[in-house]
Amino acid sequence: xxxxxxxxxxxxxxxxxxxxxxxxxxxxxxxxxxxxxxxxxxxxxxxxxxxxxxxxxxxxxxxxxxxxxxxxxxxxxxxxxxxxxxxxxxxxxxxxxxxxxxxxxxxxxxxxxxxxxxxxxxxxxxxxxxxxxxxxxxxxxxxxxxxxxxxxxxxxxxxxxxxxxxxxxxxxxxxxxxxxxxxxxxxxxxxxxxxxxxxxxxxxxxxxxxxxxxxxxxxxxxxxxxxxxxxxxxxxxxxxxxxxxxxxxxxxxxxxxxxxxxxxxxxxxxxxxxxxxxxxxxxxxxxxxxxxxxxxxxxxxxxxxxxxxxxxxxxxxxxxxxxxxxxxxxxxxxxxxxxxxxxxxxxxxxxxxxxxxxxxxxxxxxxxxxxxxxxxxxxxxxxxxxxxxxxxxxxxxxxxxxxxxxxxxxxxxxx
Amino acid sequence: xxxxxxxxxxxxxxxxxxxxxxxxxxxxxxxxxxxxxxxxxxxxxxxxxxxxxxxxxxxxxxxxxxxxxxxxxxxxxxxxxxxxxxxxxxxxxxxxxxxxxxxxxxxxxxxxxxxxxxxxxxxxxxxxxxxxxxxxxxxxxxxxxxxxxxxxxxxxxxxxxxxxxxxxxxxxxxxxxxxxxxxxxxxxxxxxxxxxxxxxxxxxxxxxxxxxxxxxxxxxxxxxxxxxxxxxxxxxxxxxxxxxxxxxxxxxxxxxxxxxxxxxxxxxxxxxxxxxxxxxxxxxxxxx
Numbered sequence: 273x274x275x276x277x278x279x280x281x282x283x284x285x286x287x288x289x290x291x292x293x294x295x296x297x298x299x300x301x302x303x304x305x306x307x308x309x310x311x312x313x314x315x316x317x318x319x320x321x322x323x324x325x326x327x328x329x330x331x332x333x334x335x336x337x338x339x340x341x342x343x344x345x346x347x348x349x350x351x352x353x354x355x356x357x358x359x360x361x362x363x364x365x366x367x368x369x370x371x372x373x374x375x376x377x378x379x380x381x382x383x384x385x386x387x388x389x390x391x392x393x394x395x396x397x398x399x400x401x402x403x404x405x406x407x408x409x410x411x412x413x414x415x416x417x418x419x420x421x422x423x424x425x426x427x428x429x430x431x432x433x434x435x436x437x438x439x440x441x442x443x444x445x446x447x448x449x450x451x452x453x454x455x456x457x458x459x460x461x462x463x464x465x466x467x468x469x470x471x472x473x474x475x476x477x478x479x480x481x482x483x484x485x486x487x488x489x490x491x492x493x494x495x496x497x498x499x500x501x502x503x504x505x506x507x508x509x510x511x512x513x514x515x516x517x518x519x520x521x522x523x524x525x526x527x528x529x530x531x532x533x534x535x536x537x538x539x540x541x542x543x544x545x546x547x548x549x550x551x552x553x554x555x556x557x558x559x560x561x562x563x564x565x566x567x568x569x570x571x572x573x574x575x576x577x578x579x580x581x582x583x584x585x586x587x588x589x590x591x592x593x594x595x596x597x598x599x600x601x602x603x604x605x606x607x608x609x610x611x612x613x614x615x616x617x618x619x620x621x622x623x624x625x626x627x628x629x630x631x632x633x634x635x636x637x638x639x640x641x642x643x644x645x646x647x648x649x650x651x652x653x654x655x656x657x658x659x660x661x662x663x664x665x666x667x668x669x670x671x672x673x674x675x676x677x678x679x680x681x682x683x684x685x686x687x
Numbered sequence: 688x689x690x691x692x693x694x695x696x697x698x699x700x701x702x703x704x705x706x707x708x709x710x711x712x713x714x715x716x717x718x719x720x721x722x723x724x725x726x727x728x729x730x731x732x733x734x735x736x737x738x739x740x741x742x743x744x745x746x747x748x749x750x751x752x753x754x755x756x757x758x759x760x761x762x763x764x765x766x767x768x769x770x771x772x773x774x775x776x777x778x779x780x781x782x783x784x785x786x787x788x789x790x791x792x793x794x795x796x797x798x799x800x801x802x803x804x805x806x807x808x809x810x811x812x813x814x815x816x817x818x819x820x821x822x823x824x825x826x827x828x829x830x831x832x833x834x835x836x837x838x839x840x841x842x843x844x845x846x847x848x849x850x851x852x853x854x855x856x857x858x859x860x861x862x863x864x865x866x867x868x869x870x871x872x873x874x875x876x877x878x879x880x881x882x883x884x885x886x887x888x889x890x891x892x893x894x895x896x897x898x899x900x901x902x903x904x905x906x907x908x909x910x911x912x913x914x915x916x917x918x919x920x921x922x923x924x925x926x927x928x929x930x931x932x933x934x935x936x937x938x939x940x941x942x943x944x945x946x947x948x949x950x951x952x953x954x955x956x957x958x959x960x961x962x963x964x965x966x967x968x969x970x971x972x973x974x975x
Contacts, residue, residue, distance in 0.1 A: 508844040514822040521820040526808035
């Protein structure tokens with residue numbers, strides 16, 4: 273019997289996962305909007321505009337982390353250029369936001385301010401259609417997708433792997449950053465896009481718009497998690513993990529790894545593009561520094577901190593690191609790079625599977641201890657009758673428990 | 688206009704070629720029908736032809752004008768000292784290494800030197816590596832599921848669900864390789880011998896016509912080795928097997944024809960006793 277797709281989608285996540293998502297959805301779609309819009313500022317539960325935008329921004333980062341985890345944690349391909357896809361999505365949507373400014377810019381011209389400043393008389397050809405939201409949304413997905421597809425096609429076809437692939441992705445985002453820094457490229461040079469006014473004619477700074485963008489970010493994260501969970505539990509996901517662990521074997525049983533990597537890689541880039549598009553209106557600016565190599569490396573740090581190869585780990589990692597970053601950049605801004613570096617060293621040395629790995633290890637240890645107690649008790653009473661059997665069974669189970677705690681994706685980095 | 692013309696010309700050329708093939712269908716005449724493209728043509732009872740194959744790595748000739756044929760349904764053992772080119776030969780057959788010169792055909796029609804590794808796997812050649820390569824993070828069951836003969840394109844695996852008869856097939860192979868008790872255990876936790884068996888099981892799931900087995904009993908206990916020999920002899924006939932092995936007791940137990948490779952070409956061929964009595968073979972094995 274073939275199981276219907278919707279049922280398989282539903283079955284791909286354990287019940288706890290659905291409950292957690294439902295609680296998250298209730299908070300993001302009802303709790304936060306009510307607390308921000310309906311409660312007066314004096315109310316202790318009022319959520320301030322700054323907090324809504326900050327949380328919305330972090331939700332976008334979480335989406336990027338999930339996208340990164342799908343390609344790094346599950347396919348073993350470490351990208352140090354995911355910031356590029358994020359920024360491309362942001363720029364694609366930023367073009368629309370620039371056109372929505374209309375004649376309200378400082379020069380009161382039809383063209384965006386930076387073009388007037390450059391003395392351009394008309395829009396470059398690639399800005400055609402940028403006043404349409406639908407076209408902008410199409411570009412948000414298609415542009416990062418196309419760049420990723422073309423780049424991935426050549427890289428994976430040439431069987432470029434491991435650290436070489438990472439370095440090339442790093443170079444790619446760096447090259448793109450230099451390109452976008454140029455004023456002549458037509459994307460506002462090093463100032464990028466800012467001073468956004470409207471989306472679909474609605475004021476971008478209004479509380480309603482703020483809450484809408486926040487809710488959309490939450491919806492995107494939920495969709496990403498459901499999709500990601502389906503992918504990694506499908507046969508596709510098992511092939512992907514198999515490529516990570518033993519690519520040659522995968523080829524010799526008849527799968528073409530190129531197609532699998534390329535699919536996941538392109539999809540991951542598209543998800544980053546969507547996240548970037550929601551990020552830009554919430555922070556109010558996009559400039560080439562989003563493509564800086566350090567940004568892309570930070571994405572990898574989020575996933576490493578949370579735990580590669582688990583979707584919840586990626587979400588947690590992005591949340592933990594970015595909340596810490598927000599706190600530090602407010603109180604001790606000059607120390608943040610040191611904290612980030614320290615975090616990376618600690619995770620690499622002591623937490624190879626991140627926070628989730630640590631939690632699993634602790635849980636497995638507790639289970640093993642419980643089993644030891646049980647077998648000791650059982651062994652005392654029954655040893656004469658059954659011999660070594662009761663001690664033996666828990667021993668193997670313990671081994672299994674331990675090694676499942678150890679398994680997640682130690683191979684990801686060196687694959 | 689020119690491109691369309693060219694396409695038409697090419698099409699006409701292809702048609703002519705097809706017509707031509709129909710007239711000289713000596714290959715498929717034995718069956719009284721024309722083979723589909725990609726179908727294995729065994730009309731001459733030979734499943735694998737290697738002819739005059741040379742492979743060099745930085746001037747070192749790993750294979751030196753190697754010529755070898757394997758009959759359909761045959762169980763062939765390949766022995767030879769280290770560096771004789773046994774693994775390189777398997778690399779050539781499975782598309783991992785391209786020969787510098789020479790031809791490799793699977794059946795009468797399939798040119799192995801033009802296909803990629805996955806295409807060769809689909810054509811019906813399965814390979815077991817010297818070091819067991821299995822998916823350590825997947826359970827034994829999942830290892831077999833992934834190896835199963837199926838449509839292996841992305842769009843299929845995205846929506847694939849395990850059908851009942853497929854589940855039965857996996858269970859059957861699990862029993863055959865005696866891992867039915869360990870079906871859900873991560874493959875990384877299996878013993879070395881069990882890993883070897885699991886990899887053989889993955890080969891069986893592929894339902895290949897030709898199995899290439901590189902030192903399949905390395906690290907197995909005597910009991911496991913014996914059972915492996917039983918399994919292989921039971922497979923011969925329906926499948927063709929090429930076994931590279933150092934363990935002479937195992938080669939003897941398999942009982943098939945033996946080919947001795949040395950310095951990249953065939954030194955001797957025949958049953959084990961004849962080969963072992965051959966003075967040239969004794970020389971390369973014992974040295975002087």
